[in-house]
Amino acid sequence: MSYYARALGAKIGPDVDLHTLPPVTGMLDIGAGAAIEPEVDLSGYWIDGDTVRVGGIRIGAGAVVGARSTLAPGTRIGRAAEVAPGSAVFGRVRAGQRWAGSPAVRVGGKSAPLAPERPQAPRRWLWAYAASSMGLGLLPVLSFALGALVLVQGARGAASLAAAIPGLAIWLVPSVLVTGLVFAALVVAATRLLSIGLREGxxxxxxxxxxxxxxTERLLDSARTLLFPLYASLFTPTWLRLLGAKVGKEVEISTVLLIPSMTTIDDGAFLADDTMVASYELGGGWMRLAAARIGKRAFLGNSGMAGAGHKVPKDGLVAVLSVAPDKAKAGSSWLGSPPVRLRRVVNESDLERTYRPRTALRVARGLWELCRIVPVILSCALGLAVLLTLAALATTIGLAWTVVLSGLVLLAAGAVAAAFATAAKWAFVGPIRPGEHPLWSSFVWRTEVADTFTEMMAAPWFANAAAGTPALAVWLRSLGATIGKGVWTDSYWLPEPDLVTLGDGATVNRGCVVQTHLFHDRVMSIDTVTLEAGATLGPHSVILPAATIGSDATVGPASLVMRGESVPVGSRWSGNPIGPWRVVKVRSYQAAE
Known part of the structure; x- marks a missing residue:
């Protein structure tokens, strides 16, 4: 990654461990021996109302930035300083200090290295990492190639492209199944091989x-995208067991990223979307690995982290955008990074619809989950249609004009994919209203099917490329969201779009989730979320149900707007959970620009 960063114009010192994407601006300076853990935001810009805030980021020699941290434009991290996972840094962190939280503040004494001296750094392992990157990229290619061998059976004996279409349509479903099964088998085999000799320390x-x-982490990050229908399903616990994780009974798991051999998930646990478990730590040329555990009937919220050596206690809860503590008492709840105790009221609900479903409910859910293969097949059919269209154009008007018109073909494909996702939302779910639905209910299962259409069709063909464009706003309106004029949204993730209102000129930055539902105690509670005219939700922030951001108000990066909160008109807030954006932070941030 360091070579790629230098190619973009960034200044990267020797022996840097850069495990996240560098900014395309090149406005990044990392000193020798620094370590940047996965999913750190180094973009160096964000949109604040009608202002784009841009600034360089400087990370001193030997510094460590923890996973899923956000560094605001103008951030300066001193030599040998440490930023804990899940933090948001504005301004300056002095040399040798340890900072944590959103907004980050100094915690404890001096930063402590993983080991007193740097290890030797044989250059041959750089080639091993490079070879792994290429190998991981080839796994999907190999899977699609084997699927294509099945697909071409449908074109045998066809005199023309038009004549081949019926046969290709017949063989498409077996081809898709072969592709998926081959890729899943390759992921399991590779993960198991990579776990041999993998140990704590x-x-x-x-x-x-x-x-x-x-x-392992990079492979499974790819798998949860390409094999999305396997996640948040009845099959997910089995899938993780196949990968090598220890998973108990009656466990619910969504799109988790983990090191399987280091992970234990006890009976009845619940892992929400985009959780991270047993991820490694970096520092001083070293990597720390340790087991992580999700306790019995524990809950790890959206984008929550249980890092190396951490545990979510029995009957405990780690909230949205929060980090699990090193140790905690059973039944305790935690919020933020570093985590602080959170008061919590347990919802009493029908056990048959939450933890102990009847066989009939299991069968019904399984049948709905089988429907998730439909958007996968349709997405592959759309890809096949694009290839056939381009082939037909090439034979009709020549290769040069086909290249010229290929963009229009892809735009049309994106429109078709978006239309399918919209149709699926209205066909399977219909209008959505505030209320509560237990996990084992058809409403929840139907929304998961609609989400699969979004993730497997709309996202790759349309929404990812349309981020920040009027086209995305038009599509979100088609799903039922109320979107005003001049809205900028970098995120398509509006789980229940009918309940979302984005007023004129509102801004939703990259990585945000407009979270209209919560799943505590296995009951899906949904309510409205409103960003009034000119309101801003900063990068990687989450706003929870029944919350409102007032007109021209700003919620800063990596912040959490709690359920039912109302941000006053024209005010500025940040943090997890949010609080008034302190003057000292604003000044240092603005000065750094």
């Missing part, structure tokens, strides 16, 4: 064990 980044851990 502190290991050199340029060494076998660290390479195994890094490759």
């Amino acid at each position: 502190i290991h050199p980044v340029r060494g076998r064990i660290a390479w195994q851990a890094w490759t």
Whole structure:
């Protein structure tokens, strides 16, 4: 990654462990021996109302930035400083200090390295990482190639492209199934092989064990995208067991990213969307690996983290955008990074619809989940249609004009994919109203089917590329969202769009979730979310149900607007959970620009 960052114009010192994407602006300076963990936001810009805030980021030699942290434009991290996972940094972190939280503040004493001295760094392991990157990219290619061998059976004996279409349509479903099964088998086999000899401890980044851990995470990050229908389903616990994780009974797991051999999930646990479990830590050329555990009937909220050596206690809760503590008492609840105790009221609900479903409910859910293969097949059919269209154009008007018109073909494909996702939402779910639905109810299962249409059709063909454009706003309106004029949204993730209102000129930055539902105690509670005219939700922030951001108000990066909160008109807030954006932070942030 360091070579790619330098190609973009960033200044990267020697022996830097860069495990996240660099900014396309090149406005990044990382000193020698620094370590940047996965999913750190180094973009160096965000949109605040009608202002684009841009600034360079400087990270000193030997500093460590924890996973899923956000560094605002103008951030300066001093030499040997440490930023804890899940933090949001504005302004300056002095040399040797340890900071944590959103907004980040100084915690404890000096930063502590994983080991007193840097290990040797054999150059051959750089080639191993590079080879792994290429190999991971080839796994989907190999899977699609084997699926294509099945598909071409339908074109045998056809005299023309038009004549081949009926046969290709017949063989498309077997081809898709072969592709998916082959890729899943390759993921399981590779993950199992990579787990051999993987053990807890502190290991050199340029060494076998660290390479195994890094490759495992990257592989499973790809898998949860390409094999999305397997997640948040009855099959997910079995899938994770196949990968090597220890998973108990009656567990509900969504799109988790984990190191399987380091993960234990006890009976009745619930892991929400985009959780991270047993992820590695970096520092000083070393990687720390340790087991993580999700306790019995524990809950890990959306984008929550249970890092190396951490545990979500029995009957405990780690909230949205929060980090699990090192140790905690059973039944305790935690919020933020570093985590603080949270008062919680347990919802009493029908056990038959939450933890102990009847066989009939299991069968019904399984049948609905089988429907998730439909958008996968349709997405592949759309890809096949694009290829056939381009082939027909090439034979009719020549290769040069086909290249010229290929953009229009892809735009048309994106429109078709978006239309299918919209149709699925209204056909399977219909209008959505505030209320509560237990996990084992058809409403929840139907929304998951509609979400699969979004993730497997609309996202790859349309929504990812349309981020920040009027086209995305038009599509979100078609799903039922109320979107005003001049809205900028970098995120298509509006889980229950009917309940979302984005007023004129509102801004939703990258990585945000307009979270209209919560799933505590296995009951889906949904309510409205409103951003009034000119309101801003900063990058990687989450706003929970029944919350409102007032006109021209700003919620800063990596912030959490709690359920039912109302941000006053024209005010500025930040933090997890949000509080008034302190003057000292604003000044240092603005000065850094």
